[in-house]
Amino acid sequence: MSGPAPRSSRTLRAAGAALLLGATALAGPAAPASAAPAPDPAATAGAPAAPDGPAPDANSPAALLRRLQALYRSAEESTEAYNATQEDLRATQARAQTLGVRLKQARARLAGARADAGRLARQQYQGGGPATLAQYVRVLLADDPEQAMDRSHLLHTAAAEAAATVDRLARGARQADTLARQADAALDRQRALTAQRARQRTAVQSRLKEVEKLLAGLSEDQLATLDRLENDGAATAQRALVSRGALGAAGAPSSAGDRAISYGLRQVGKPYVWGATGPDAFDCSGLTSQAWSHAGRAIPRTSQEQWKRLPHVPLNRLRPGDLVVYFPGATHVALYLGDGKVVQAPRPGTAVRVSPLAANPPLGAVRPDPGDRPVTGYTAPRQITAHGPASGAADAGYARSAAPGH
Structure with missing residues (x-):
């Protein structure tokens, strides 16, 4: 999938400057540009605090930031929904293909059984087939009992063969009918998922256009x-996490976690593109799933499934390589590096970067390798320890030339 056409250099700079919105503090659908949504108290880490007293002006910087945060939160929710549908579609396409092969084989077996049944029917009609009445009579009237017993055995064998052919025909017909229904259902689901994915793609693009429209009017x-x-806001949230002991000691990753970290850090500077899983661009869960895939451990594709299916760990027991999941809907995810830092693909218009963990409000963390032991003698990469965990340089060095979109 390709992104939107390039915009003017000023708009691109505007997008890059204001796309540093990791503290996406609002739940629910995107708010229109003309109305500032109310903040979600459960997801305000990293967002500017609202002052006491009268409500701020709708065009104040704080209100603009909340509006942009709401739009990006909604865009990321739509992105992860698109990713989930894409994964379902891939699985359904694979199942439809498998069912198609099995149905073809079942129909070939059924055709063979029908041919055998037709041959038996013709033999019976012509009087020369197994287990006819005349043959039974000849056995009963035979002068030689031993010869009669031999003939009887042959007749029973032939009758059993005929019964087996009929049974194989019936079973083959039932199997082919079942597989045909399953294949039809898989194709119907494939068509429905394709239409759903198209609607979700439109939703993401619509959210991003709202952001672009709002950014274009800013000085x-x-x-x-x-x-x-x-x-x-991000620095304040990070200091709060550290001061209340919500972040544990850096510790050491497992050998697989070390490989995941190395992969994630090698992607720093590559652009965020929604729905992308590398190697040239990533979205948030595309980065984390690929990092662990390259570490030799397959994990779910989307942030919601990573949160749902991987073992949870408390933030104060984080170790490098764990995944930090953000927002009540588990719509964003990053790879923990240690020292209060994560590597993440933040949002459209930005690039993969190292950030403070609290650049977004954390929901919790999961561990893809719960049974693996930490490596000994671990030395953290330089990118992790370059700034302290409470540094105010939340996402310094972000790309100002990247346009949002896919």
Whole structure:
């Protein structure tokens, strides 16, 4: 899938400057650009605090930031829904293909059984087939009992063969009919998923257009203010996590976790593209699933499935290689590096980067390798320890030239 056409250089710079919106603090569908949504108290880590007193102006920097956060939150929810449908579609296509092969084989066996049954029917009609009445009479009237017994055995064998042919015909017909129904159902589901994926693609693109429209009307001063508010909010949230002991010691990853970290760090600087799983671009769960795949451990594709199916661990027991999942709907995910840092693909318009863990409000964490022991003598890569965990440089060095889209 290709992205939207390039925009003017100013709009691209505007997108890059304001796409540093990791503290996506609002739940629910995207809010229209003309109305500032109310913040979700459960998901406000990293977002600028609302001052006491009268409600802020709808065009204030804080209100603009909340609006952009809501739009990106909605876009990411739509992205992960698209990813889940894409995975379902792939599985359904594979099942339909398998059922098609099995149905072809079943129909070939059924044709063979029908041919055998037809041959038996012709033999019976012509009087020369097994187990006819005349043959039974000849056995009963035979002068030689031993010869009669031999003939009787042959007749029973032939009758059993005929019965087996009829049974094989019936079973083959039932199997072919069942497989045909299953194949039809798989194709129907494939068509429904294809239509659903198209609707979800439209939803993502619509959310991103709303963001672009809002960004296009902002001045450079407004964009700089949004940057400062976001960085300050992320730094404050990170310090709060550290001060209350919510983040444990860095520790060491397993050997597989070390490989996942190395892979994730090698992707730093590559663009976010929704639905992408590399090697040239990633979305959030595309990065984490590929990191662990390259570490030799297959994990679910989407952030929701990673949260649902992988073992949970508390944040104060994190070890490098764990996955940190964000927001109440588990719509964002990052790879924990240690020292309070994650590597993540933040959102359209940005690139894969190392960030403070609290750049988004965490829901919890999961561990893809719960049974593996930490490696001994582990030395953290330089990218992890370059800044302290409470650094205010939340996502410094973000790409200002990347356009949102897919």
